[in-house]
Amino acid sequence: MSEDFSTQKAQASAWFRTLRNQIVQAFEELEAKYGTAARFEVTPTSRADGGGGLMSVLRGGAVFEKVGVNVSEVHGMLGERAQKAMAARGVPGMDSDPRFWASGISLVAHMVNPHCPAVHMNTRMFWTPHAWWFGGGADLNPCLEYAEDTAHFHAAMQAACDVHSPDYYAKFKAWADEYFFIPHRGRARGVGGIFYDDLNTGDWAEDFALTQDVGRAFLPAFLPLTERRFPTVWTDADREAQLIHRGLYAEYNLVYDRGTKFGLESGHDANAVLMSLPPIAKWT
Template sequence: MQNPSSLDIQHVRTFLLGLQERICRSLEEQEIEGGGTATFITDDWTRAEGGGGKSRVLQGGQVIEKGGVMFSHIHINNLPVTATTRHPELVGATAQALGVSVVIHPKNPHVPTSHANIRLFVAEPEGKDPIWWFGGGFDLTPYYPKDEDIKFWHQNAFDLCLPFGDEVYAKHKKWCDDYFYLKHRDEQRGIGGLFFDDLNQWGFAKCFDYMQAVGNGYLNALLPLVKKNKDLAYSDEQREFQLYRRGRYVEFNLVYDRGTLFGLQTGGRIESILVSLPNLVSWTYRPSWDADSIESKLTSYYLKPKDWLNIL
């Protein structure tokens, strides 16, 4: 398996920074259309061990209540045991990781929360050949789901996967369903999407192509859903339900999310690691809704893995 050159890694970096810029610019355009003036602030940072990143955050917008579009390219001199549970052979290795991570918490409860992450990891164990892989994906967390939006999201995922193999969508959709699962709640975080990790079996060029397809696919799927739903009227009760369900998002990110845990275990920048948490959230004690309400149907029906392309 061919290892990536420094030029290969630079190409990945260039794409990631370009994707970050396009996502921010597109969401700022949605803010303007929605009558808002909020823009992404840019926070460049470095870390003592090597590398750094560019954090871009929008808060208090008319459309986006909080959005983080984070680029990082970090160097690690000594991978800790806690960060190598899936690859114990890499304990103590030097490594570099670069990626873009996105979490968008819209203000309107009718606009789903969305997440995307794409990354490249390269490790160099002493006396051995480098080891590399790509990972990432995207997923959607609606509060007031619409069947046509869910199908659109998954159709976009299916279409971008198809050039890479007939089995890719089904495999990476299931991986997403399995990954974004809150075991202590016995429920999914949302209606899924794609998730992949340890991807290197296609060779560097094809794996990089897939990572780009996933990154571009996220933006292509997100914008129509924002445009369609951002101006819909909502009640105080719907807003309260949105804040309550955001609590599940926080629980997953703090308890299970690999990216959060990796950042904490490797001495990452806390503000960037925890930018995925919404500014406003609630944990109401044992709330209840009518059995036939959309609020109840969210957990009883929508937050169950399904073949969304054929069921809707």
């Protein structure tokens, strides 16, 4: 492999764009199925020190109250705070050479019907002159929980993991349970899924293949749940539960989420970084 990983970077970035296009198309087709013309508004984003991406947001649909699907490819020099955060995670060479490159896809969906679960998914590749790794995952965030929906979502994530290692699902599920926990509330923000980071087994192609399979698993994991729950009649009490749960989601993303912190500290477009926030939320 070349020292700068130019071929691998191009492959990863192209894949994230491809996955973005597939998801955007599937979500627009779902809106059309239920009689709306809601479409994604696509806005280019930029990072002052290098790179950018696309922020795609659909608002006011029959299915999605707000859903964002972002892709980015950024590069440059990490700032001091980001360097320290990387060094604390064990990334070598940050003090002597803070160059970096990163690309990924990030998705968050907030639904109209409170019986339809909110969802998050992202996958990414990160490179420095001294290290590379993949990260990502997906987690389900219902305000009104259905055991069969949780089982379906987890089964899809497990199937993606099992292709690559019989140990991955249990490890990544436990990691998600820990990562998506909200200490000040003493609870998880949802019913979990999988999460992994700093993945570098030494085999770039294999680690990339896992990341692709996680991305491919998303639509089969999520769309059937949405279509199953979309016809369910909901009440004012259901909506109240949804808005309060969204407050919980917002708290997590603003206080704890690693991607939010990195995006803001590295100078990426703030609107794109904060795309994950719900359009309306409530606190008691």
